[in-house]
Amino acid sequence: MLSFAAAPAVSGEPAIGxxxxxxxxxxxxxxxxxxxASWLARVPVGKRWELLPAKIRSTRVEDTISDxxxxxxxxxxxxxxxxxxxxxxxxxxxxxxxEVTDNDTGENGALIEADSPVDIRFKGVDFRIGTKNKRVFLVKGAQRTPSRN
Structure with a gap:
């Protein structure tokens, strides 16, 4: 599971998870x-995507690699x-x-690989998603997301 603290919605508020x-x-x-509780599922609805409330089930199973x-x-x-x-x-x-990108990335979407960035267009703006030193970054024009150590 990926779990991170995101920037707060209001300055001075604690980071949200x-x-x-x-x-x-x-x-x-x-x-x-x-x-x-409080999960949303990304699901296809016709020719678009939606976030819909979902219940998540977690079941203990045999781990075929380590059990x-x-x-x-x-x-x-x-x-x-x-x-x-x-x-x-x-x-x-x-x-x-x-709202999704203007790109047709196929059924499985675009795969981001090391040193092979993916260019996308969203709402008429060009973005680049890439990796460097095992970190993912987003570029829009001259702006780039900061690296976190």
């Missing part, structure tokens, strides 16, 4: 055993929403339609 999961199997410690027969240290994450591709929880994120 967010979580991101993909449905599927995880090793112990990579996904919550008790994911809690002995009969052990169940792995975690399987599933959504109550059929065809959910991503599961998100963030305090200011709300359900509804998503």
């Amino acid at each position: 967010w979580s991101f999961l993909l449905p599927g199997g995880y090793h112990e410690g990579e996904a919550p055993v008790h994911p809690g 002995e027969p009969g052990q169940r240290t792995g975690v399987a994450i599933a959504s109550s929403r059929k065809n959910a591709q991503a599961l998100l929880r963030m305090p200011y994120l709300t359900p509804g339609p998503l």
Whole structure:
């Protein structure tokens, strides 16, 4: 599970936490055993994407890589929403339609690989997403997201 503190919505407020999961199997410690409430699922609706409220199920399963027969240290994450591709929880994120890039990246989207940035167009503006030193960055014109150590 990716879980980070994001910038506060109001200056002086504490940072807000967010979580991101993909449905599927995880090793112990990579996904919550008790994911809690307030999740949104990114799901296809017709020819667009939407964030819809979802219940997340977490089940202990045998980790085929590290478990002995009969052990169940792995975690399987599933959504109550059929065809959910991503599961998100963030305090200011709300359900509804998503605006997506102008690019046709195919069914699985564009893959970001080391030293091979992806150029996208969103609302008529060009962006570049890339990696350097195992960190992801976003570039818009002369602006670039800061690196975090």
